[in-house]
Amino acid sequence: MAPTxxxxxxxxxxxxxxxxxxxxxxxxxxxxxxxxGIEYNSLSENxxxxxxxxxxxxHVKAQxxxxxxxxxxxxxxxxxxxxxxxxxxxxxxxxxIGPMTxxxxxxxxxxxxxxxxxxxxxxMYRRKLITSVRILDVHADRIQVVYCIWSxxxxxxxxxxxxxxxxxxxxxxxxxxxxxxGGVYQSLHxxxxxxxxxxxxxxxxxxxxxxxxxxxxxxKL
Numbered sequence: 001m002a003p004t005x006x007x008x009x010x011x012x013x014x015x016x017x018x019x020x021x022x023x024x025x026x027x028x029x030x031x032x033x034x035x036x037g038i039e040y041n042s043l044s045e046n047x048x049x050x051x052x053x054x055x056x057x058x059h060v061k062a063q064x065x066x067x068x069x070x071x072x073x074x075x076x077x078x079x080x081x082x083x084x085x086x087x088x089x090x091x092x093x094x095x096x097i098g099p100m101t102x103x104x105x106x107x108x109x110x111x112x113x114x115x116x117x118x119x120x121x122x123x124m125y126r127r128k129l130i131t132s133v134r135i136l137d138v139h140a141d142r143i144q145v146v147y148c149i150w151s152x153x154x155x156x157x158x159x160x161x162x163x164x165x166x167x168x169x170x171x172x173x174x175x176x177x178x179x180x181x182g183g184v185y186q187s188l189h190x191x192x193x194x195x196x197x198x199x200x201x202x203x204x205x206x207x208x209x210x211x212x213x214x215x216x217x218x219x220k221l
Contacts, residue, residue, distance in 0.1 A: 025152045026130075033132055033150060037203035039195065041079060042133040044071045046149075048112065060112040069147045069161050072131045073101070076145065083188040094170050097185065103164040110158040112151055129158070134203070135196040140177040142166040143192055 026045075034040060046068045053064035077099060081088040090096045112129070130150045137144040147161040167176040167185075178189035 025155070029130055029150050029152050029155055032155070033130070033148065035202065035206045035209075036148075037134050037199035037201075037206070038132040038148060039079075039134065039199065042072055042075050044068075044075055044131050046071065046129040046131055048129060054113075058113050062106065062108065065106065065108065065149060065159050065161075068129060068131045068149055072133050072147050076133045080188055083191050084184050087184050096171060097167060097169050097176050097181070099165050100168045101163050101165050105162045106159065107161075108159045110151065110154060110156060112154075112158050134199050135192060136162070136199075138189070138193045138196045140179055140189075141175040143196075 030040075030043065033043075048060055048064075053060050053067075055061045077092065080091065084091050087096075091098050130152060132148050132150075134146050134148065135143060136146055143165050145163055145165060147163070148157055149159045149161075150156065151158045167178055168174070169176050176185070178185040
């Protein structure tokens with residue numbers, strides 16, 4: 001059963017101190033995400049807006065999910081700054097080599113609504129979502145990433161977006177092989193390759209752990 005909060009506590013995530021009933025939910029959700037290879041530094045919190053995010057049926061719109069992903073996309077790019085150094089402003093401005101998303105597959109797995117009702121005592125509470133990134137694959141001129149959106153109150157993955165991001169030279173209108181480009185771009189490519197490998201290792205360990213739990217439960221039957 002989903003937790004029930006007072007109306008003021010339910011919106012406590014908007015308080016600058018960020019304490020309140022969401023604190024323990026936040027910790028549990030983030031731990032579950034990290035176990036599956038999600039990058040901690042890419043996390044972003046997205047309070048659901050009653051006015052902006054809902055459709056006429058009271059569901060969070062697909063467009064709202066895309067907005068949440070957009071926040072994580074920018075945070076992913078911002079994580080490149082340490083390798084791109086002085087090239088980072090150009091990378092983000094579209095004046096030279098930069099990123100372009102050229103494919104996106106959206107999967108909405110659970111309905112997210114605002115407000116929810118806990119039928120035990122009809123207490124309304126707000127949803128808060130956490131969005132994150134996992135790098136799946138790294139090629140010479142592109143990376144494949146998955147954006148994962150988790151509901152903090154449902155404590156479950158509610159949507160996924162698998163995308164390919166290509167590296168494109170806007171001025172010369174060509175794809176860019178990061179390793180061949182050399183310098184800071186070669187450094188970025190090496191970093192992305194290692195990040196993808198680390199994510200795969202974490203996800204594999206989590207999958208093996210889940211398989212062991214399933215085998216143990218089967219043995220008890």
